[in-house]
Amino acid sequence: MNWFDTVEFPKDGDGCRWDSTPHDPVIRVRLQGVGHVRVHQHRPVRGRVKTVSVKREGRRWYVILSCNDVPAEPLPATGAVTGIDMGITHFLTTSQGEHQPNPRHGKRTADSLAEAQRALKAFPRRKREQRTAKHRRAVEKVAALHRKVRRRRRDHAHKTALAMVRTYDVIAHERLSIANMARAPKPRPDPETLGGFLPNGAAAKAGLNNSIHDVGWGVFLGILAHKAESAGRKLIPVDPRNTSRTCPRQLCGHASAENRPTQDKFCCAHCGYTDHADRVGALNVAIRAGLVLPDVA
Incomplete structure (x- = not known):
């Protein structure tokens, strides 16, 4: 057993x-x-x-x-549509400019988990049937903390997805390749030293990867797809490239890295349009999905 x-x-x-x-x-x-x-x-x-x-x-x-053969339970139509931009600072931002905060469940439990893992490493590696009672308790404590984070993350995803399908008839989102986004950078060999490597930003990328895994985009999008199908709502995935670097104005559409001078600020270098970068991303997601939105001033 x-x-x-x-x-x-x-x-x-x-x-x-x-x-x-x-x-x-x-x-x-x-x-x-x-x-x-x-x-x-x-x-x-x-x-x-x-x-x-x-x-x-x-x-x-x-x-x-x-x-x-699970019967669907369609919700009444609301007539509202939206695009959402997934992020790390904010869990998601809608094209209406509403920000959903990122709860950072993993980060909040990181200290307790690190302490439990240090206590576990003090025991020598043994087969499961050879573990002592203290060793088993240490293993169970680490597993319980991971389970706590996972349940909190899923609970937040369920509540957020339910609120979205109750509010909007059509929801456009980015078609994210999370595995590629969280991939570690390749080592850069140093041609001047035998067997040496150049800095490749692996430490900074590791911190970003931890944040990507902690926010749980894949878990949320899977739950959102399930709830949308049950409620009779429509989901539209779109290409996420340059959504936060492209001006959403209909008569502009200028795309450049210069349009995003900071992580939060968007300022079009061509027409001068300014907004929060996450909302710009959500607007472009909705536009690419063909949703009818008010003209951007």
């Missing part, structure tokens, strides 16, 4: 059966070789159960269901 943390049953009824008895206040799952196990169900199951997974996190066990 200690070798695996997740067991997936490919079909409901094949080694595992989800108890769907109506009007029964006690929910159970039947596992082959174990029997019936009570489950604390946090929300009703909708649709037809397809696969059942049993997962262990620390000392807790979870049953994860994937369902087919």
Whole structure:
């Protein structure tokens, strides 16, 4: 049992059966070789159960269901559309100029996690069945902190995505390649020294990569896509290149690195248009998606 943390049953009824008895206040799952196990169900199951997974996190066990034929619950139309720009300073900015702050869950827990990891490194590496009680507690503490950050990040993503689909009928967002954005820079060999390397900004890029992973863009966009489909909303991904460096004015459209003198400020070198750089990015995302927006003054 200690070798695996997740067991997936490919079909409901094949080694595992989800108890769907109506009007029964006690929910159970039947596992082959174990029997019936009570489950604390946090929300009703909708649709037809397809696969059942049993997962262990620390000392807790979870049953994860994937369902087919889940009925959609379309929300009433609002008539509002928006483009969103994903960032690090702000979690997201809409084309209406609303900023969603970045909670930085990982950064807030970094000190506690570093202390727990230092305590864990004091123990020699051993196989799981050979660990002492203190070693197991140290492992569980590190895992619990990672789990806490992950749950907070997902909770924030769920609440933000729900607010977006309740407010807007159409949402345009950047088609981000997060793996490429968080890729470490390649080493730069120094031709003047044998086996030496030139500075490549790896330390600064590592800090940026940590911030990219901490903000959780991929988690949010996945949850947003799921909620938008269920609510009958439309998502439009667009090319993110130069969205915050291009003037959004219809009669200008000048694109240059000079248009963004600072991280937050946008000032078009051609027509003089000024705005927050994140809002400019959101406006250009909406424009590229073909959304009808008021003319930019």
